[in-house]
Amino acid sequence: MISDNGINSIKNITILGSTGSIGVQALDVLSSGNFNYKINFLTANNNIALLEKQTQKYNPNAVVIANENSYYEFVRNTSFKGKIYCGDEAVQAAASDDKNDLVISSLVGFSGVLPTIEALKKGKKIALANKETLVSAGKIITNLAKEYNSEIIAIDSEHSAILQCLVGEQISQVEKLILTASGGPFRNTPFEEFQNITVEQALNHPNWSMGSKITIDSATMMNKGFEVIEAFWLFDVDYQQIEVIIHPQSIIHSMVQFIDGSMKAQLGLPDMRIPIAYSLSYPERFSYDFPRMNLSEIGKLDFYEPDMQRYPCLQLSFDSIKSGGNATAVLNAANEICVSAFLNRKIRFVEISQFINNALESIPHIDNPTITEIIDSDKETREFTNSLISRI
Ligand code: MN3
Numbered sequence: 560m561i562s563d564n565g566i567n568s569i570k571n572i573t574i575l576g577s578t579g580s581i582g583v584q585a586l587d588v589l590s591s592g593n594f595n596y597k598i599n600f601l602t603a604n605n606n607i608a609l610l611e612k613q614t615q616k617y618n619p620n621a622v623v624i625a626n627e628n629s630y631y632e633f634v635r636n637t638s639f640k641g642k643i644y645c646g647d648e649a650v651q652a653a654a655s656d657d658k659n660d661l662v663i664s665s666l667v668g669f670s671g672v673l674p675t676i677e678a679l680k681k682g683k684k685i686a687l688a689n690k691e692t693l694v695s696a697g698k699i700i701t702n703l704a705k706e707y708n709s710e711i712i713a714i715d716s717e718h719s720a721i722l723q724c725l726v727g728e729q730i731s732q733v734e735k736l737i738l739t740a741s742g743g744p745f746r747n748t749p750f751e752e753f754q755n756i757t758v759e760q761a762l763n764h765p766n767w768s769m770g771s772k773i774t775i776d777s778a779t780m781m782n783k784g785f786e787v788i789e790a791f792w793l794f795d796v797d798y799q800q801i802e803v804i805i806h807p808q809s810i811i812h813s814m815v816q817f818i819d820g821s822m823k824a825q826l827g828l829p830d831m832r833i834p835i836a837y838s839l840s841y842p843e844r845f846s847y848d849f850p851r852m853n854l855s856e857i858g859k860l861d862f863y864e865p866d867m868q869r870y871p872c873l874q875l876s877f878d879s880i881k882s883g884g885n886a887t888a889v890l891n892a893a894n895e896i897c898v899s900a901f902l903n904r905k906i907r908f909v910e911i912s913q914f915i916n917n918a919l920e921s922i923p924h925i926d927n928p929t930i931t932e933i934i935d936s937d938k939e940t941r942e943f944t945n946s947l948i949s950r951i
Pocket of ligand 1: 716717786
């Protein structure tokens with residue numbers, strides 16, 4: 560029997576960033592499962608053509624367009640009859656709207672932090688795909704979740720895997736969390752050739768199809784570094800209990816090793832709809848006809864230790880957790896600037912980690928930052944990194 564507040568009751572769902580890769584897949588998961596839902600808000604930044612289609616298909620109560628020009632263009636041309644709001648504050652209001660039962664945050668970048676905070680303060684359940692939230696403000700976010708009794712479930716495949724491995728377990732009996740990483744497109748590229756990596760090569764991820772920012776983060780393995788930081792906050796373990804292993808097939812999505820030497824792993828095809836579905840139904844499961852994995856076709860699974868020389872961003876992530884305070888916010892801000900500079904062909908691939916390292920060494924350390932101090936560190940880091948880049 561499913562209780563009244565189980566998966567069959569109607570849930571009001573708000574999707575922050577509905578036109579991004581995760582937002583689109585979340586809508587797909589919602590509409591292709593046996594989930595009883597009503598879309599409350601959809602928010603987008605610029606992609607109003609897709610937002611228009613989504614309003615027709617999902618009939619939300621309201622939409623928010625963060626970008627002002629796009630907002631006016633949308634208002635002029637739309638056939639949507641619901642409320643239409645504009646700006647970042649409206650995104651925060653959508654996140655904390657009283658009607659929401661669940662907020663899916665798939666915003667890209669630091670813009671995801673404040674809406675998540677607003678939703679947490681209302682005790683909402685949050686399915687979190689925005690990495691920057693926990694990376695920049697993990698301590699504040701997890702403290703707020705405790706204070707307001709709100710639940711954060713990470714949509715990421717790695718954290719979903721760990722969550723699934725931890726069902727029925729006690730965190731005190733965990734010895735290690737082992738995050739798997741595909742190694743990205745440059746796993747086998749000779750190190751000397753890293754100097755000449757192009758944007759096109761870096762955007763060509765072997766296993767996952769994702770947005771361009773996260774695809775570059777996967778190539779540098781900063782993405783895995785961020786996931787280590789997120790796991791640190793989500794699962795309340797010491798950073799020394801978190802390891803990363805390269806697993807090129809992306810079939811095992813992560814593992815947990817326990818104090819008796821036993822290890823659990825969660826396996827699945829690399830399809831984000833599976834962790835998205837789990838984040839919506841947790842602790843239950845929905846029935847889906849996503850493609851099934853055929854182990855005899857896959858044949859074998861490989862594992863390698865990551866080479867920190869090849870992936871300096873991963874090392875910088877571990878160093879930042881160790882430093883604590885605002886260090887991971889600096890890491891994140893410098894990375895956002897560097898990735899966009901790389902995508903705009905202003906810096907080389909290998910310079911991404913060099914500029915981030917520079918920012919980590921230069922921005923003053925704050926031990927226990929408030930959210931205002933994190934916002935200031937973020938801004939200061941962006942200005943600092945941009946000025947370094949403009950001088951080359
Ligand atoms: Mn991931």
